[in-house]
Amino acid sequence: MTEPKAVLYEQLARMAKALSAPARVEILDVLAQGPHTVDRLAERTSQSVANVSQHLKVLRGTRLVDATRRGTFIEYRLAHPGVGDVLVSLREVSERHLLELQAAREELTRGKDVERIGRRELMQRMRAGEVVLIDVRPPNEYAAAHLPGARSIPLQELSKRLAELPLSKEVVAYCRGPYCLLAVDAVQLLQRRGRRARHLPDGVLEWRSAGLRVEAGEGAAA
Amino acid sequence: MTEPKAVLYEQLARMAKALSAPARVEILDVLAQGPHTVDRLAERTSQSVANVSQHLKVLRGTRLVDATRRGTFIEYRLAHPGVGDVLVSLREVSERHLLELQAAREELTRGKDVERIGRRELMQRMRAGEVVLIDVRPPNEYAAAHLPGARSIPLQELSKRLAELPLSKEVVAYCRGPYCLLAVDAVQLLQRRGRRARHLPDGVLEWRSAGLRVEAGEGAAA
DNA sequence: CAAGTATTCAAGTAACTGCTTGAATAGAGC
DNA sequence: GCTCTATTCAAGCAGTTACTTGAATACTTG
Numbered sequence: 001m002t003e004p005k006a007v008l009y010e011q012l013a014r015m016a017k018a019l020s021a022p023a024r025v026e027i028l029d030v031l032a033q034g035p036h037t038v039d040r041l042a043e044r045t046s047q048s049v050a051n052v053s054q055h056l057k058v059l060r061g062t063r064l065v066d067a068t069r070r071g072t073f074i075e076y077r078l079a080h081p082g083v084g085d086v087l088v089s090l091r092e093v094s095e096r097h098l099l100e101l102q103a104a105r106e107e108l109t110r111g112k113d114v115e116r117i118g119r120r121e122l123m124q125r126m127r128a129g130e131v132v133l134i135d136v137r138p139p140n141e142y143a144a145a146h147l148p149g150a151r152s153i154p155l156q157e158l159s160k161r162l163a164e165l166p167l168s169k170e171v172v173a174y175c176r177g178p179y180c181l182l183a184v185d186a187v188q189l190l191q192r193r194g195r196r197a198r199h200l201p202d203g204v205l206e207w208r209s210a211g212l213r214v215e216a217g218e219g220a221a222a
Numbered sequence: 223m224t225e226p227k228a229v230l231y232e233q234l235a236r237m238a239k240a241l242s243a244p245a246r247v248e249i250l251d252v253l254a255q256g257p258h259t260v261d262r263l264a265e266r267t268s269q270s271v272a273n274v275s276q277h278l279k280v281l282r283g284t285r286l287v288d289a290t291r292r293g294t295f296i297e298y299r300l301a302h303p304g305v306g307d308v309l310v311s312l313r314e315v316s317e318r319h320l321l322e323l324q325a326a327r328e329e330l331t332r333g334k335d336v337e338r339i340g341r342r343e344l345m346q347r348m349r350a351g352e353v354v355l356i357d358v359r360p361p362n363e364y365a366a367a368h369l370p371g372a373r374s375i376p377l378q379e380l381s382k383r384l385a386e387l388p389l390s391k392e393v394v395a396y397c398r399g400p401y402c403l404l405a406v407d408a409v410q411l412l413q414r415r416g417r418r419a420r421h422l423p424d425g426v427l428e429w430r431s432a433g434l435r436v437e438a439g440e441g442a443a444a
Numbered sequence: 445c446a447a448g449t450a451t452t453c454a455a456g457t458a459a460c461t462g463c464t465t466g467a468a469t470a471g472a473g474c
Numbered sequence: 475g476c477t478c479t480a481t482t483c484a485a486g487c488a489g490t491t492a493c494t495t496g497a498a499t500a501c502t503t504g
Contacts, residue, residue: 004326004329004330005330005401006244007322007323007326007329008323008326008327008330008401009244009245009247009248009251010244011316011320011322011323011326012241012244012247012312012313012316012323013241013242013243013244013246013247014316014320015312015315015316015319015320016238016239016241016242016247016312017238017239017242019234019235019238019242020235020238020239020241020242021235021461021462022228022231022232022234022235023231023462023463024235025231025234025235025238026231029231037480037481038480038481038482039480039481047463048463048464048465049480049481049482050463050464050465050466050481050482050483051462051463051464053480053481053482053483054462054463054482054483055462056481057482062319062320063319063320064315064319069471069472071472071473072471072472072473072478072479072480073480073481074471074480074481079319080318080319082314082315082318083315083319085311085314085315086311086312086315089307089308089311090234090237090238090308091234092304092307093237093286093304093305093307093308094233094234094236094237096302096304097237097284097285097286097301097302097305098233098236098237098284098285100229100233101229101230101233101234104226104229104230104233105230107226107229108226108227108230179227179230243491243492245492245493259450259451260450260451260452261450261451269493270493270494270495271450271451271452272451272452272453272493272494272495272496273492273493273494275450275451275452275453276452276453276492276493277492278451279452291501291502293502293503294448294449294450294501294502294503295450295451296450296451296501445504446503446504447502447503447504448501448502448503448504449500449501449502449503450499450500450501450502451498451499451500451501452497452498452499452500453496453497453498453499454495454496454497454498455494455495455496455497456493456494456495457492457493457494458491458492458493459490459491459492459493460489460490460491460492461488461489461490461491462487462488462489462490463486463487463488463489464485464486464487465484465485465486466483466484466485467482467483467484467485468481468482468483468484469480469481469482469483470479470480470481470482471478471479471480471481472477472478472479472480473476473477473478474475474476474477474478
């Protein structure tokens with residue numbers, strides 16, 4: 001008999017091991033924004049296709065991701081919203097304990113301090129009709145999932161589409177999550193144009209992991 | 223410049239890597255029950271002292287555990303309650319996705335099916351004074367942390383101390399968590415003696431991770 | 445200060461990991 | 475059925491990991 005208790009720890013470790021390569025964490029992080037094909041993943045993560053394929057195999061082995069064929073491509077996606085929760089939980093504990101991570105995060109946002117808004121305040125002001133929430137990610141990510149009531153205005157189009165945003169309301173921008181700079185750039189751009197704007201540091205992952213609802217559809221096809 | 227974004231993923235992976243060896247997960251699991259010295263850890267996990275020491279070094283490197291000298295021993299403990307949350311979160315996702323883990327868990331509890339009680343019902347019935355909650359772990363673990371209102375009756379002493387449990391009340395037993403069999407054995411013993419008894423599959427880790435309060439002290443010294 | 449011991453270090457090993465390169469496979473679409 | 479191409483496989487290499495054994499530290503206690 002192989003100690004049954006040993007099996008339990010082996011399996012927990014196996015799951016952790018699946019998350020123990022930077023390349024795989026990045027892949028999961030990208031997949032959290034929506035389904036991707038192998039070579040779009042390779043492109044987004046600057047890795048070879050073969051290598052991404054091998055990492056995906058590992059992730060499929062622990063059933064963290066699912067694959068479905070779609071035309072000539074194979075589309076990979078997170079197997080379950082709960083996978084996102086682990087990512088968020090891993091990030092929380094890492095930020096609390098790893099000084100290097102805190103340093104890297106500060107480095108990332110150096111000179112990009114913008115005023116933030118929290119989930120609760122955002123929801124209150126949304127209900128009161130006082131703010132417009134914009135999703136500045138690419139349209140396909142918006143289509144895969146976005147925050148309720150958010151409008152899709154990709155960062156690249158923002159300066160041309162300013163007229164869509166009522167002057168009377170404050171603008172709140174979000175993107176992929178706390179490590180993504182799209183929304184920060186959006187807020188800076190809006191402020192330079194004389195708008196009141198704040199940054200919501202959540203992405204759909206964080207939002208869902210906090211137990212809140214997200215919407216899908218209404219955008220470009222994946 | 224080393225890509226700042228790459229650093230973020232490296233750090234997340236570093237944290238996951240710390241959890242990617244079965245021996246380390248087991249060590250953390252034991253530490254979650256209270257502080258331990260290196261050689262008690264070695265004993266509990268059936269590993270060599272030198273090896274445990276090396277694993278502890280890794281865990282200290284990611285600041286998951288802290289060490290403090292206490293007499294001639296060095297006592298290791300989880301650095302932060304949040305570390306327990308990661309363990310719980312890792313376990314949740316692993317149970318959902320890894321069939322092998324589900325199988326191992328069934329194997330572990332085969333022929334030991336006992337009636338369970340949930341957190342909510344337990345709290346209601348505790349408030350109503352209808353149940354006695356007993357902690358069947360060794361006294362030092364009880365002393366390190368236990369559920370509010372629980373009485374310490376180690377499994378070994380249970381049959382001798384039955385008189386302490388009022389016949390009028392149902393007994394609820396808990397131990398280290400869902401993979402620990404102490405409480406299951408306790409419930410079986412109680413039932414053989416004609417008592418109404420149920421099993422709470424939580425340990426202090428799960429209880430705390432659900433946002434509930436735990437108590438410390440009032441027991442044998444660590 | 446000396447002795448004792450809990451803990452850590454150091455060296456050596458077998459096994460594994462992540463990445464590359466180049467070839468094979470397996471569907472879709474005509 | 476044939477071609478095209480997205481994806482996977484296979485082999486190989488440099489670097490790392492987990493464990494053992496045996497010796498060295500470093501702290502307390504007397």
